[in-house]
Amino acid sequence: MYDFAxxxxxxxxxRYRQLVAAADALTAGEPDSVANMANVAALLWxxxxxxxxxxxxxxxxxxxxLGPFVGRPACIRIPLGKGVCGTAASxxxxxxxxxxxxxxGHIACDAASQSELVVPVLRAGTVTAVIDLDSPLTARFDHDDAAGIEALARLLADRI
Known part of the structure; x- marks a missing residue:
């Protein structure tokens, strides 16, 4: 059993260094991308x-x-270039x-969201996924958050 507190x-x-280390511990050697995304979504939460x-x-x-997540039900499909996620991916x-x-063009899946951070996961220069974080607080995310999630995306590039 894992207990990451x-x-x-x-x-x-x-905090982000520890998050990436926990994600590494949970995903190392696991070939199932859905399982890895699910565990990392729980870690983010x-x-x-x-x-x-x-x-x-x-x-x-x-x-x-839509992939594994924690939170309220979300939009299932997002076209490239649409909303924050589609812009990050495109x-x-x-x-x-x-x-x-x-x-x-913001897509409001949850009316409570006020700020958002979306980081593309790149494998060999190609976007394979995005990590999406939403907050009910305006200006919740800053450059430290972006750098931390970018480090997580690099770790996950070959694991999801």
Missing amino acids: PDPSLAKPE EFLPDLNWAGFYRMVEGELV QGETQLVKDVHAFP
Whole structure:
């Protein structure tokens, strides 16, 4: 049994270092991508405060399709270039959105979401998935969060 209980007083860089180490421990040697995404979604929920959604969208035949997550039910399919997730996937770049209502074309799967961080997972330069974090707080995410989730995406590139 795994018990990953982060110390809430940790500075963000250390919290993310521990999150990546926990994800490494859970996914190392496991070939099933769905199982790995499910465990990492649960870790994100445990490690990161002030979230209302944490999970994955997978690239399937040219569009994003809902993967394992923690939170309220979500949009199942997102076209490339649409919303924060579709923009991250089409550009292959992290999207750090302090106010989702100011993001052109934002897709509101959960009306409680106020800010969002989406990081593409790249394998050999190709987007295979995105990690999506939503918060009910405006400006919840910053560059430390982006750097931490980007490190997680690099770890997962060959595991999901």
